[in-house]
Amino acid sequence: MKFTCIKENLIKGLNAVAKISGKNISLPILNNILIVAENEGIKFSATNLEIGIKTKIRGKIEEAGKITVPAKTLAGFVGYLPEEKVKFELLKNSNEIKITSGTWETKIKTQSADEYPLIPEVATENVLKLKTSQLKQILSETIFAAITNESRPELSGGYFNISEQLLTMVATDSYRLAEKKFITEENKKKAHFIVPIKTLQELEKILSESEEDEEVKIYWEENQVLFLMSQAELNSRLINGEYPDYTQIIPDKHTTRIAFNKNVAVNAIKAASLFVKTGIYDVIFEFKKPDKMFIKAANSQLGENQAIIDCEIEGEENNIVFNYHYILDGLLNLTNEKVILEMSNPNSPAVLKIDKKDDYLYLMMPIRQ
Amino acid sequence: MKFTCIKENLIKGLNAVAKISGKNISLPILNNILIVAENEGIKFSATNLEIGIKTKIRGKIEEAGKITVPAKTLAGFVGYLPEEKVKFELLKNSNEIKITSGTWETKIKTQSADEYPLIPEVATENVLKLKTSQLKQILSETIFAAITNESRPELSGGYFNISEQLLTMVATDSYRLAEKKFITEENKKKAHFIVPIKTLQELEKILSESEEDEEVKIYWEENQVLFLMSQAELNSRLINGEYPDYTQIIPDKHTTRIAFNKNVAVNAIKAASLFVKTGIYDVIFEFKKPDKMFIKAANSQLGENQAIIDCEIEGEENNIVFNYHYILDGLLNLTNEKVILEMSNPNSPAVLKIDKKDDYLYLMMPIRQ
Incomplete structure (x- = not known):
């Protein structure tokens, strides 16, 4: 195996995997990255047996081949290259890969690619297409x-529900949704x-590094899902089990509807959070006419x-x-001002929405009084 | 006690203390900040019985007075004020202080200022004057x-040695100095x-927030030192004991003198640090004519x-x-390129200096071969 590539591409490709x-400790080869140099380019892969990530970069390949190299050493090292x-x-005659850049020369011990676990292939029968920015x-x-x-x-996963032309994505910890x-x-x-959820967190990181707004293909089968982008792919097992029927707890009517500025409320909630009762985290919201919201907390x-x-x-x-953590989480993850x-009454779930949009809701169970 | 001040000044004054x-836990009042409002302004003080910090801000005082307030609550809170x-x-009729800003109203429980430990005064007989940027x-x-x-x-302190018109400041952990x-x-x-050293670390933080290049006065007596700036003062106990006679280990001659670019070397040392032997941290430096420095590490x-x-x-x-931590620490704390x-030989201490300056040295014990 012999190839040349550009430092910036290398860093990007390695960081994701x-x-x-x-x-x-039980399977030390998982601490390695699999490098495959072929006609189409250089591929890096890593897996923890639950999630597998592959990235692809361009380079000049003089001799095809594959090998595995310790991930931490290789990824840590390339950033410093001159x-x-x-x-x-x-x-050829050692188990080392030689990396040269300018006057620097590094030899890293390798392990055979044959010992590296296969990242399972996912059938491309079922597909959902989105833009990276949308996902x-x-x-x-x-x-x-x-x-x-x-x-x-x-509940330690994100629920994807696909029907006709609608994707519904849900996450809940049973106190908020x-x-x-x-x-x-x-x-x-x-x-x-x-x-x-760990897969989705990794996916979020990969998406945040994708520069252009490209297409993501989501393929799924019974136990596996694959998120396919042009420069990276993420493969993961799915969680077995039934997702709870959450739709029944979403209120279908309300008696009070309050519109407010997110940033002003966030500041007031953060200040109140310093005065909540230990272990209860209770911030009181009062909505009084005409058009005032009182945000309060007290601690003896x-x-x-x-x-x-x-x-x-x-x-x-x-x-x-509300437990202030729940309402803050909801507000801070909204991009709208x-x-x-x-809400209907102090003991029923309340819902945060984005003004003039019906595609999103964040439901919170209140602290009962 | 009754006064008005500006949020930005308040945040600055509170943050330092x-x-x-x-x-x-044994002396809960130490979790409080002492607030004193007097003719000259508003003073905030805090102490952990080893270090005491006082800051002063301007404000309009309607009624003089003093009180103590929980530090974390007060300092956390003021940043959010509208x-x-x-x-x-x-x-008057409760043990609370009322803080108002716009439509916000906060009441914080207080404790009497009489219970707050005195920060000892330091006699102003012995003084050393420096600029904040110099210190x-x-x-x-x-x-x-x-x-x-x-x-x-x-050795958990910084050694100040004052003689005639020279301040010598030393710190060592016995492996480097x-x-x-x-x-x-x-x-x-x-x-x-x-x-x-904890006092000096706090002092560094206070200095890094001092905007203008003002004067610092250092006062000392047998067991106490005081660093006095215009807006803040830091008071600390001194460490008892004799500082080791370090001058004898500083080499007075050398056989090799190497001048090099700090940033290039730092990158090479960081890359080598990924290949050092566990627990030894050994990076090898070879100086070969004409004018090449080899920076190497190897790990089986x-x-x-x-x-x-x-x-x-x-x-x-x-x-x-060298242990790479020691040489990296030395290089990274130098501002010169x-x-x-x-150095003289592989088993004797070597010294880092700044080119064309004789006022600074950083001595490192090598790893013996």
Whole structure:
């Protein structure tokens, strides 16, 4: 194996895959990156057996081949190289790969590519197509609401529900829930599956580094999903189990609808958060006519805080108490300035929406009074 | 107590003192900030009994007074206030202070100022005057070399040695040593004392926030030191004990002198650091005529790395092995681009200097071969 490539491409290609190869003690080869040099270019792959990532960069290939190299060493090292041009050569009589750039010469021990686990192929029968920017927004507005540990496996994933021309993406930890609806092109089949939240977090990172607004293809089959972009692909197992029927807890009417400025409210909630009761995190919201929102918290040890901010109230005066983490998470993940809260009474779930849009909702269970 | 001040001043004044008031369980009042409103302005103080910090801001005082308030709550809170003007009022019939800004109203529980420990006064007999920018540079070039735990108390401080018109500042952990000499004005007396490294780190933070190049006065007596700036003062106990006679280990001659570019070397050392032996951190430096520096590391598990960089060699060819942390620390804390290394043989201490300057040295013990 022998090829030359450009430092910037190399860094980009390696960074996306190196994150996945952790410190795996039982299967040390998983700490390596698989490098494959072929006609079409240079491919880097890594897997932790749950998620697999592949990236592809351009380069001049003098001799095709494949090998595996410790991920942390290789990815850490290339950033310091002095020149743009980097040569790789697998040495014939040792188990080392030689990397040269200017007056620098590095030899890294390798392991055979034959020992590296295969990243399973996903059939390309079922496909959903989106733009990278669209998928990025769908993820950023939903996945923060999922459970990140595995206490309830089916809630530690993002729920994809595909029907005709609609993708519905849902994440919940059972105290709050984010739902995004997205009109897609030409979906023929109904389908639904749960993608691990760690996969979606990795996907978000890859998307955030994709410069142009290109197409992402999502392929799925019974136990696997594949996110295919032009320079990278992410493969993951799916979570077994049924996603809870969350639609029944989404209120279909409300008695109070409040429109307000997100940033002003975020500041007031953060200030109030310093005065909440330990372990309860209770911030009180009161909506009083004409058009005032009171955001309050009180704590017998520290004191109390009250901010009065402008809003527009339709319907009845009302009040509700939220765990401040939940409402802050919801507000901070919205890109719009003007936000809507809909509620009926202090003990029923309330819903955050984006003004003039019906494709998104963030539901929060209140703290009962 | 009743006063009005500007949010930006408040944030600045509180931030410097709030850091010092930690979670002190045995003496909870130390978690508070002392606020004193008097004719001259508003003063904030905090102490952890080792270090005391006072800051002063301007404001309109309607009623003089003093009180203590939980540091974390107050400092965390003021950043979110909606308006520039902030009013403080100590409520007569409760133990609360009321803070208002626009439509926001906050009440924070207080504790009497009488219970707050006094920050000791330091006699103003012995004084050393510097500019803030000068002291900032002296600290940044030295204190990183000290021990930050208390395993050897006298080495967990910065050594100030004042003689006639020279301030010598030293820090060492016994494996490496930084010494900075600084010509001062009108010192009459000889003196030396050891200031805890934590004090100097706090001082560095305060200096980095001082906008203008103003005067710092350093006052000292047997057990105390005071750093006095116009808007802030820092008071600290001194470390008891004798500072080791470090001058005897500083080599007075060398056989090889190498001049090189700091940034190029830093990159090569960082790349080599990925190939050092675990727990040894050994990077090999070879100086070969004409004018080449080889920076190398090798590890039987991972592989090896070699960078050849340009340098200017005077004297003999030579080689030496350093713990990469030590040489990186030294290089990264220098502001100059061109750096000098002086050494005699692979087993004797080597010295980093700044080209054309004699006021600074950074000594490193090599790894013996």
